[in-house]
Every structure is written in C-alpha cells, then in structure tokens.
Amino acid sequence: EEQEEDVLRELRLFLRNVTERLSLDRRFKAFTKPVDTEEVPDYMMAIKKPMDFSTLLTNIDEHKYATAGEFMSDADLIWQNALEYSPNSDAMDRHIRHRACALKDTVRAIIRDELDEEFERACEEIKESR
Numbered sequence: 661e662e663q664e665e666d667v668l669r670e671l672r673l674f675l676r677n678v679t680e681r682l683s684l685d686r687r688f689k690a691f692t693k694p695v696d697t698e699e700v701p702d703y704m705m706a707i708k709k710p711m712d713f714s715t716l717l718t719n720i721d722e723h724k725y726a727t728a729g730e731f732m733s734d735a736d737l738i739w740q741n742a743l744e745y746s747p748n749s750d751a752m753d754r755h756i757r758h759r760a761c762a763l764k765d766t767v768r769a770i771i772r773d774e775l776d777e778e779f780e781r782a783c784e785e786i787k788e789s790r
C-alpha cells in the first residue's frame with residue numbers, strides 16, 4: 661500500500677544519492693560507465709557480469725532493488741570485476757586494484773554509517789510479503 665511505496669521511494673532516493681557520490685569521486689572514474697568493448701575487446705570474455713555506476717542508476721530507476729542488500733550485491737560486482745580483470749603485479753594493474761579496494765571500503769563505510777538497520781528490515785519485510 662501507500663506506506664510501502666513511501667519506503668521504497670526513500671530507498672531509491674538513498675541509493676541514487678550513494679551512487680551519485682561515488683560517481684563524483686575522481687578515484688572511481690574508471691567505474692562510472694560500462695567498460696568499452698571496442699577499447700577492451702577481451703573484457704566481456706573475462707568478466708561474466710559487468711557492472712558500473714551508470715548501470716546501477718538505471719537499475720534503481722527501473723525499481724530493480726527492493727533492498728539495500730540487493731543494491732550492494734551489484735555495487736560489489738564493480739570492484740570484484742576490477743580485481744579479477746587486473747590481477748598482474750605491474751603498476752597499471754596494482755593501480756586499478758587500489759581503486760577497487762578503495763571502492764569496496766567506501767561503499768561499506770557509507771552503508772554502515774548511513775543505512776538505518778530498521779529501515780533495511782522494513783524493505784526486507786515488504787520484499788518477503790510480495
């Protein structure tokens with residue numbers, strides 16, 4: 661009912677705000693758009709489920725995330741994919757892995773500091789009831 665839609669609207673607003681803040685962080689520029697398969701042809705072979713900030717925003721707008729946990733799973737793909745695609749010991753790979761690790765820690769810190777546990781439980785209750 662209406663109260664439930666109010667909760668899900670607030671979830672979308674929160675998730676958009678988090679995603680936009682991440683997109684503005686210069687450390688995470690490589691994660692803002694899908695990896696260009698023209699520039700990086702072997703990327704799609706290596707990475708099964710590509711993810712980026714612009715795709716997260718589209719998913720939010722399409723009401724794909726019923727809980728913050730579902731959003732976190734896709735947000736985690738971004739840094740997990742980056743670690744997987746750049747495992748080498750050269751400076752370039754280390755650089756992208758440092759940024760991937762910074763993204764992992766930043767997402768977790770934002771969610772821990774800003775997502776109310778009660779609110780997330782309300783989202784989970786609505787999801788279970790549907």
Ligand SMILES: CC(=O)c1nc(NC(=O)[C@H]2CNCCN2)sc1-c1cc(O)cc(O)c1
Pocket residue numbers: 689690691693694695696700741742745746747748752753756
């Ligand atoms: C996002 C990501 O994970 C990414 N990884 C890269 N790794 C490499 O290029 C490593 C892979 N191992 C062999 C040596 N090269 S480049 C790159 C990327 C950076 C951008 O600014 C835009 C973009 O679309 C993709």
